[in-house]
Amino acid sequence: MSGSIVKPSILPGFMELVPSEQILFNQMMDTIRKNYEKFGFLPIDTPVIEKSEVLLAKGGGETEKQVYRFEKGSTDMSLRFDLTVPLARYVSQHYSELNFPFRRYHIGKVYRGERNQRGRFREFYQCDIDIIGNGSLDIVNDAEIPAVIYSTFKDLGFDSFTIKINNRKLLKGFFGSLGIEDGTITLRIIDKLEKIGIENVKKELREQNISEQNIEKILEFISIKGTNKEIITSLKELGVENQIFNEGLVELETVTKYISIFGVAEENYNIDLTIARGLDYYTGTVYETFLDEHPEIGSICSGGRYDDLATYYTKQKLPGVGISIGLTRLFYQLREANIISFKEESLCKVLIIPMKGYMEKAIEIGNVLRKVDIYTQIYLESGKIGKKFNYGDKLNVPYAIVVGEEEVKNNSYSLRNMETGEQENLSIEEIANLLKNK
Template identity: 60%
Template sequence: MNKVEPRTLPGFMELLPQEQILFNQIKDKIQNTYEKFGFLPLNTPIIEDSKVILAKAGGETEKQIYRFSKGENDLSLRFDLTVPLAKYVAKNYGSLAFPFRRYQIGKVFRGEKPQKGRYRELYQCDIDIIGDGELSIINDAELPIVIYETFKELRFGEFTIYINNRKILNGLFEQLELSNMAPDILRIIDKIEKIGKEKVIKELTDLGIEKEKVSNIINFIEIEGTNDEKLKKLKELNFKNEVFAKGLEELEEVVKYIRIFGMPENNFKIELTIARGLDYYTGTVYETFLDEYKSLGSICSGGRYENLAEYYTDKKLPGVGISIGLTRLFYQLNEVNLIKSEKKSIADILVVSMTEDFKYVSKVANKFRQEGKKVQIYFENKKIKNQFKYADKLQIPYTVVIGDDEVKSNTYTIKNMETGEQETKSI
């Protein structure tokens, strides 16, 4: 028979079992932390009506969408978990209790050009809190706490949550009458660490911005110091702009509540240049960096938006959310060797036998299962040496050895596969 090559497409993550166990441990920790804060699970379809998926899309995103037809249906695979959430809340508005707090951990699909660390099928781990008409600013301070608890649990090393408020930037640009150039300006000032202050000034000037305004922008992005010093300096700018003032007030509130909720001071930082590309963020924005691996980019981002579902409903639904791009993160962490695991096997014990008495073998296995252990019995008729090799290959930490002696004496021999220590015990 002609064989088909058993290939997996480029841009699609498919892990060997031991890597998959690590991946799942991370995913489970994220989920457990989300649930610890009472977020509700959601599982929307992967395939949606293209009209729903494309309601808001445009530009690059739209080109990346997997869109196809089947019968008379124009279908698309979801490219994020926010659009399906918007649809869901608009659709089920009457059945939900607000604030609606949901998490969704699932795959999304983006037909990007595949390259190192970029995936076409990727896990996102999202939480959002949606208000009905309004939503307290305190929620904007709770999400950093959830991020903090999540990454503390994950133990990838020290991390910092960068916080800003879009209204501060928007107010600044409004005041300088540069709102229409905001995206370009943001793109340029984002490069300051890479290209230096002088080049930023040059590029801003090249955009046609007057000298005084360029110097205003530079003064703004050069605000440094502790979180409190930054807040103080922002006030001292004495900017007579309502949007700016509102943003500053919100940022102060968020910092206040983050502290009230007990986050250590070195785990969060006001970072005035963070804007998040997406148009729909209107207030608080977050990015999260590993202190030792800032080059990985933000590993958890999000923010506050004014209106989640405006494309589907007239209801005003403000929200705040964060997302972890788990597939990419897993790839990156592997690259820098940051993934630690407690355990690389599912089974705690492999029962290895040199007897025909499977009644006894199964009795011993069940004893351990009843104690909550995960137990595999080796059934193949192989030499004991091969059975141990199998346990080693699967990195199963313990074997329980049962031979005819053990059957006769109602015992079993338990062996620590790492140290080689073994002990015969009575059942």
């Protein structure tokens, strides 16, 4: 035992923060949670480990290779890789206990054994909301989701961000009107536009045996720009005769109209016909959110509408709409781009520093302050006063109170502003009042 020391370290691809960073991370998580709750989303919490048979019911694809899957005893189990599959399982399993439309939020860790790469995490927080209908779900829900995104990112302190909105029916219907049967493949190619560039998109479309004429029409279509109203007008003027297209157009028009009524500022959302979302299960409205000044970060919040959440678990038809914020990645990116700083205050408002022999009084003062909800730490170790103040400095605590002979005798304690160094002599009651209002 003694002498044999294991080097303390964690696995690559896992994020671990020091407390000053963790405080900020938690504040972001609390802000997201608060906004989700404010719009009537209810919390759920599902097991991180599930039966492989259930979690991987859909099977196949890139995801399955990344899953942490193992056996214990004779049980084949896996760690969840997103919060959507657990939601599908949850809603199917608890169907009779839930109140539909079921609005749930879920903030939790998910696991993906991704290739080791900067900014890619194998354990990361997702913060999801979804609204699940029982059989049907009104299109107005698709307009409320951007209102939640808007409220959340405003509250997180962002001003210049754009929620980009599209409707997959528009693309699918448009492709259909050109005689392209499998719209899904075309959608996926379009979705890669940002990543691979226009020439590669053309190349891939050609590989699908799409005619040059149609390729031109597709590229013309997705380059329709303008204000939301202008884009809607342009789409109408195209005169596409395809039922799916027209459904998509009505939906998009309704959604953008209601987004404004929900109070989302015009500069914070925009129809963008290139937004397709890679995932197969989206069937209508789709969203991606970008920081205007940091497009390199990519989408910070995405989601969309799907026809049926849980085909693998139930015959109930459960249409839904939702979004996800990948908080771990977002936090990492914001830190890398120096958008957030870590001169964070400690959670405590004040550090009480007792002089030798005045521990009891210090504790009593701590009791008084905590009773009125002032977060208070007492420095409980013995030592020189310089060391104690130094501790407070490192803690970034905004205030310190010294408790010694003079202070107790006069019931007058110096409250020191740890940033400016200013001191005021006050009674405990005055200190409590002052700190309560800060």
